[in-house]
Amino acid sequence: MSFFLELVANGVAVGGVYALIALGFVLIYKATSIINFATGEFMMIGAYFFYTFMVLLGLPAVPAFILVMACSALLGLVVERAILRHMLGQPTISIIMVTIGLSSILLGLAELIWTSDFKSFPPLFPRAPVIIGEVVIRSNFFWGFIIAMAAVAAFALLFKYAKVGVAMRATADDQMAAFSMGINVRSMFTVAWAMGAIAAALGGLIIGNIGGIQPNLGHLGLTIFPVVILGGLDSIAGAVVGGFIVGIVENLAGGYLHDYVRGDVKELAPFVVLVLILLIKPYGLFGKQEIERL
Amino acid sequence: MSQAGQEKPPILAVNNIEVVYKHVMLVLKGLSLRVPEGAIVALLGSNGAGKSTTLKAISGFLPLEDGEITDGWIEFQGQNLKGLQPHQLVRRGLFQVMEGRHIFEDLTVEENLACGAYTRRNRAQVRADLEKCFDYFPPLKERYKSLAGYLSGGEQQMLAISRALLARPRLMMLDEPSLGLAPLLVEEIFEIIGRINRQEGVTILLVEQNARIALSVSSYGYIMENGRVVLDGPVERLLKDQDVQEFYLGLGAQGGRKSYREVKHYKRRKRWLS
Structure with a gap:
């Protein structure tokens, strides 16, 4: 039983981070109806920003964290102004191709700037694992989950109450x-x-803190895509629930099936669940009916 | 124009504009109209006459629909509006209530109203204006927290007009406020539009197919057909005009209501207008 609980707890922790990255897809899709396939690369670049500020420039964690947010916002802004704005009114498929191209460019840039060597952050949190009842959670997972949830809550509050948030929802509507x-x-x-x-960048920072960073970290973006589809492309609540489902399913599959099935069950399982849920609810768990499906 | 004698310059002057859609479709063929400060002016005409296009030309929405003003110009408070985008016009005091209401269905009534006040800075004034909206449209107060998509058609129209009120425009343009509403509700809404004009001092340009109700609150009217103004004048004169009575108010020469069976000469007679 405690093995099961442990898998679930770690699944929840990872799921929270997935939810945050999924939010990277949702925020852009909701307002602009564009699926940004470079979200994974935004995530990877965010992790490298943190590495740059903390390791290369030697800044303390908190200022580095704030600078990561500022630089990532700038990256998003430049990408929109320089590229996507000129694609307004073009066919959806062209715009999607542009974001896929963008992901390759960002990957190449990251290799140019930071090389493709494996990098890691200095430990940010106390090493000791967090123990809740009889469940043991690795400290990086636990604190990553806390930060991710705080960020998701901040975005949700911004959307619900801030003037700019209401205006963005009005625009989406x-x-x-x-x-x-x-x-x-x-x-x-x-x-x-x-x-x-x-x-996306905050998610990348947390993931990088758990497993280190490499330019191909961005491929995780594709793994997170089921989260977005599962929850519905345009729903913040959906991103959170989808994140938890994928995180838990992934961990349970990895824990119980790994001994019986060859290959990477952990990565396959979320897609199986995705297909099953979409068969029943084609627009995702929380998605609006009239949204366009690809 | 017959109002040439007035002292004050009009708040809105549309001067001989020509509008082309998608580079080929000529929709407005030299249209002029003036809206004096503080008045309610009605722009009437049948389907496809170009009424909505006129409003879009004024409010800056034409480029978004691949339309273009190819000739003439539009002045608002003495300033040429060429090249200004819709959101910039709102800040200058020109607000359009779009046809079909266009409320934000996924937002609550409260959030919809907040969007109406988007360009305002003074919160105390906005709150005072919100109270006024509730005075004009009491149902909105009861539905304040509910999703706008669940409102009835009438309530949605009230919400659309309230959003406009909260923007505190100098000129409010209403596109078919009677669309899809029950006759009694239409009368109520128009009575309130008249009150808003008198009490808030908002100038109103009203586009309507329902000529009878539109003329009941307006002081001046333009009648459009086929991209042109074919008749205009003070409402008293329009109401006496035989052709207006026949074609737009559905009255016979004797003043009684007519059935459509007798309007056989409609097409032929109407030609003189265009």
Whole structure:
């Protein structure tokens, strides 16, 4: 029983981080209807930003953390202004191809700047594992989960109550009407890209802290895609629930099936669950019915 | 124009504009109209006459629909509006309530109203204006926390007009506020539109297919057909005009209501107008 609980607890912890990265997809999709396939690379670059500030420049963790957010926001902003803005009104498939191309460019840039060697952060949290009841959770997982959940909550509150959050939801709902209210719809797109980049970067930082960083860290973005599809592309609550489901399923499959099945069950299991859920609810658990599916 | 004698310059002047959609479709063919400060002006006409296009030309929405003003110009408070985007116009005091209401269905009534006040800075004033909205439209107060998508059609129209009120515009443009509403509700909404005009001093440009109700609150009317203004004048004169009575108010020469069976000469007679 304690083995089961442990798997679930670690699944929840990882799921929380998945939720944050999934938010990177959702924030951008909600406002602009673009699926950003470079989210994984935004995540990887965010982790490298942290490495740069903390290890190369020797800054303390908290200022480094804040700088990562600022730089990632800037990255999102530049990408939107320089590339995506010119794609307004182009076919969805072209825009998606652009984001896939963007992911390759970011990967190449990361290798150029930071080389493809394995890097890791100095320990950020106390080493001792966190013990809740009889469940033992690795400290990096536990604190990563706490940070991820705090970030998700901050985004959710911003969307619910802040003026810019309400304006972004209004834009997502009806662009024409948002325009007629005096909302600058195009700058809302920019804000969405900046926020999506921040969410992805924070996730990357946590993942990097758990397992170290390499330029191909961005491939995790694809693993997280089931989370987004599962929860519904346009739902913050969906991203959170989807994150937990994928995290838990992944851990349970890894823990129980690994001895019986050859190959990587841990990575396969979420996709099996994804297919099953989509068969029953084609728009994801929380997605809006009328959204476009690819 | 017959109002040439007025002292004050109009708040809105549309000067001989020509609008082309997708580079080929000529929709407005030299349209001019003036809206004097503080008035309610009605822009009437049948489906496809170009009423909504006129509003979009004024509010800056044309480029978003691949339309373009190819000739003429539009002045608002003496300033040429060329090249300004819709959100910039709102800050200048020009607010359009779009056809079909366009409320934010996934947002609550409260959040919808907050969007109306998006360009305002003074919170105390916004709160005072919110109270006014509740005075004009009491149902909104009861539904304040509910999702706007669950409101009835009438309540949605009230919400759309309230959003406009909260933006505190100098000129409010209403596109078909009667669309899809029960007749009694239409009368109520128009009565309130009249009150808003008198009490808040908001100038109103009203686009309507329902000529009877629109003329009941307006002081001046323009009648459009086929991309042009074919008739305009003070409402008293329009109401006496035989053709307006026949084609837009559905009255016979004797003043009684007419059935459509007798309007056989409609097409032929109407030609003189265009």
